[in-house]
Amino acid sequence: MDLELRHLRVVCAIEEAGSLTRAAASLRMTQPALSAQLRRIEGMLGGTLFERRNSGVVATSFGELVLGRARAILPGIDGLLADTARAARRRTTPDRVRLGSVGAPLLGHLVPAVRAALPGAEVTARCRSSPVPLLEDLAAERLEAAIVGDNPGRELPPPAGVELRPLVTEPVFALLPASHPLAAREEVGLGHLIGEDWAVPRPDGDRTREYWSTVFAMTGRQPHTPYEAEGRQLIELVRAGLAVSLCQATFIEVPGVAVRPLAGNPLWYRHVLAWHRDGPLAAHGDRLVREVGAGYLATCAASPVYARWRERHPDSAQLAAG
Structure with a gap:
């Protein structure tokens, strides 16, 4: 399985929420499904992204590297998607x-x-x-x-x-x-x-x-x-x-x-x-x-x-x- 943008969004959502439970709720997923997806993402990237603790999760040094790159990439992608959506609306004759x-x-x-x-x-x-x-x-x-x-x-x-x-x-x-x-x-x-x-x-x-x-x-x-x-x-x-x-x-x-x-x-x-x-x-x-x-x-x-x-x-x- 290749790494996709949605995987980077999942990683950022977990870091922002501070726990898999809260991140699963924000992503409208179950906690077990999110845990399984995180394991697959870590497998693709070749390292552990978060340390599991009683209070939640904390990014590892490897995770900080991935999060830094994700935060740099995602805003540009979101801007591109917004710009192309507006351009598409301009080309389309509205009802x-x-x-x-x-x-x-x-x-x-x-x-x-x-x-x-x-x-x-x-x-x-x-x-x-x-x-x-x-x-x-x-x-x-x-x-x-x-x-x-x-x-x-x-x-x-x-x-x-x-x-x-x-x-x-x-x-x-x-x-x-x-x-x-x-x-x-x-x-x-x-x-x-x-x-x-x-x-x-x-x-x-x-x-x-x-x-x-x-x-x-x-x-x-x-x-x-x-x-x-x-x-x-x-x-x-x-x-x-x-x-x-x-x-x-x-x-x-x-x-x-x-x-x-x-x-x-x-x-x-x-x-x-x-x-x-x-x-x-x-x-x-x-x-x-x-x-x-x-x-x-x-x-x-x-x-x-x-x-x-x-x-x-x-x-x-x-x-x-x-």
């Missing part, structure tokens, strides 16, 4: 691709792009208000890709094994009640909004509130923020005339709400596509970035306020598209 997204208009472009890249896979998606849990899910391989976002100077750190690829950086716009006097303007100065009551999203790990506060500080004031809300609830507070807020440039006006650019473009938001480097979409990353980016340009055209802004700021629009 299902799990996507995630924050509140951004790009998921509708990512889903068809993934379907085109992996036509045999079912595509599912879930949305979160914060990018942080989405990145955690990507790192743990509970998602294959996600649309996330961050702000200049507050960029998201990539978790181990996760690729972050910027898609587009766009200005942040003001969100006003349609009846607000400032809604009659083409653009709104941030200083004119500071004195209003604000509705803001709750703080989370993406540091958006921190970024906003830093920019607000340039006006010499911080806004009064009696309302903490997200999504539909935030829009309803603005529609009711109770608050103002900020929104993505691609936000499409709905009845009762007005979207206006901020004068001087003091705030920016970056859309980012993320995927796991060892996942099935890694080989399609460049294609997904191109197709989702092209979809973003179509989304811009569907937002009249943002489309007019891009016409007035061609250099910034080109930077965002690139």
Whole structure:
């Protein structure tokens, strides 16, 4: 019988457990079966590996030699097996691709792009208000890709094994009640909004509130923020005339709400596509970035306020598209 890796794992398990009884339990073997296997391993190697004592077993000098080599070999083998398993998963078309997204208009472009890249896979998606849990899910391989976002100077750190690829950086716009006097303007100065009551999203790990506060500080004031809300609830507070807020440039006006650019473009938001480097979409990353980016340009055209802004700021629009 030739020595195999499993034999080295048995030897290490015995040394780690300190007794044949405990090692047998960890290896899910009976103690007599483990003792018989140890004798065969010692026979193959040509020496006694452990001294049997009342308190357990202790490695002999010959055993220490074998254990030293086993500890040097096994981590490399385990790494090789893990790497090849991940590589095999990348080559195999999955039955299902799990996507995630924050509140951004790009998921509708990512889903068809993934379907085109992996036509045999079912595509599912879930949305979160914060990018942080989405990145955690990507790192743990509970998602294959996600649309996330961050702000200049507050960029998201990539978790181990996760690729972050910027898609587009766009200005942040003001969100006003349609009846607000400032809604009659083409653009709104941030200083004119500071004195209003604000509705803001709750703080989370993406540091958006921190970024906003830093920019607000340039006006010499911080806004009064009696309302903490997200999504539909935030829009309803603005529609009711109770608050103002900020929104993505691609936000499409709905009845009762007005979207206006901020004068001087003091705030920016970056859309980012993320995927796991060892996942099935890694080989399609460049294609997904191109197709989702092209979809973003179509989304811009569907937002009249943002489309007019891009016409007035061609250099910034080109930077965002690139």
